[in-house]
Amino acid sequence: MGTATAIGIDLGGTNIKGALVDMSGKIIHRMTQATNCFGGEKDNGQRWKKAIFQMVAELKKRSAVAAVGIAAPGLPNAANSAIRLMPERLEGLAHFVWADYLREKSVWVLNDAHAALIAEARFGxxxxxxxxxxxxxxxxxxxxxxxxxxxxxxxxxxxxxxxxxxxxxxxxxxxxxxxxxxxxxxxxxxxxxxxxxxxxxxxxxxxxxxxxxxxxxxxxxxxxxxxxxxxxxxxxxxxxxxxxxxxxxxxxxxxxxxxxxxxxxxxxxxxxxxxxxxxxxAHYSDMAGAVGAAGFAFLKMGIIGGNDVDVTLPV
Incomplete structure (x- = not known):
């Protein structure tokens, strides 16, 4: 199998981190920008949603990607297609289906801290x-x-x-x-x-x-x-x-x-x-969430061992 790549996005309350990651956990390219979710008129998250759309588009220019992982605070739904519960912060995140918005077939969503641990357990x-x-x-x-x-x-x-x-x-x-x-x-x-x-x-x-x-x-x-x-x-x-x-x-x-x-x-x-x-x-410092999101996408696609996060992680 050739070297596959995935995009990992970590949506935080302060910054959005994006990474193009290969199967070994190597970051090929990284991006960071402010989330801009505090202050001003409420816009249901349109600013940071647009920023993530543009970040994914930019990372895709650098490599053909197998999947996209989105790490965010809150509780994901059973299908890992959206965050189902995130009270008080990041208005517009709950129940937002990223695959539809990004126009990507394979987009997987998980909790940001779980993503960070996946990165460190598999690669860090x-x-x-x-x-x-x-x-x-x-x-x-x-x-x-x-x-x-x-x-x-x-x-x-x-x-x-x-x-x-x-x-x-x-x-x-x-x-x-x-x-x-x-x-x-x-x-x-x-x-x-x-x-x-x-x-x-x-x-x-x-x-x-x-x-x-x-x-x-x-x-x-x-x-x-x-x-x-x-x-x-x-x-x-x-x-x-x-x-x-x-x-x-x-x-x-x-x-x-x-x-x-x-x-x-x-x-x-x-x-x-x-x-x-x-x-x-953490080996990946504040990029752990983005790397783990990409790793989770690899897992869900069966590209690296296991097809679900709730399985033994190869260590």
Missing amino acids: VAKGSKNVVMLTLGTGVGGGILIDGKLYQGKDQMAGHLGHMTLDVDREDAGITGMPGTLEDAIGSATIFKRSFGRFASTNDLVEAYKGGDHFATYVWLNAVRKLALGLCSLNNLLSPDLFILGGGITHTSDALYKPLADFMDVYAWKNAGRKTPVLQ
Whole structure:
């Protein structure tokens, strides 16, 4: 068989990432642009839908593609043709059938964090590992769970929404699932303006101030990282994975994230004969969702092992 290619699109609340990917997980070409879904008159997502249409058209100019994968927040339908539920964000996404809009026969849709885990399990830092937990830290916080080499999806593909775990039961405000004081609220970029009392508009701005020694920024940032450590340690107690993977735009903060995270995890982790669960940066960084979407398309087309995501992933 020759080298087939697929297009993967990762629709996020802040950016849209696109990638032309081959069967080995190699990114042949990548594209990124702002989602532009905040502010202004509501347009039912017409701006970012058009941006994805143009991105797919541009990537198709570079290679004949076997299929297109779309990774997006929310819960996909049983046919993986659309996201069936995405409350409060990305208006116009729910029930939107991408194959019709893109005028492509083979278009497959899945949750963005599940896509990121597929990329890392098949091609990235989790290759060879059987039990893995991944968190994607961006506008929101997504997650994915690999158990015994299989992506665990649960009933109606709802499993893995790790950002919606409650860390503070006394918080009155609730996230999109109705859970109070969630990990997503604690570190997701969507809440940074509120968490910083209007002082910072983005996580990048906050972290730059923290790195510059700003005391208030240090408090806000380290409080978020501490809550991430608590979430990871809780997941470790529940699932005892081989490793954790962190992906998404917030991980670009690098040492500003990983050094204090390691210190906090040393405090909270269950001491078990000195064993520490590694916390690794995603190989594909914030392109993991796009690569995983392409990988999912390969899976659904039977081009690489298995024809469904809920099968053992070759590792």
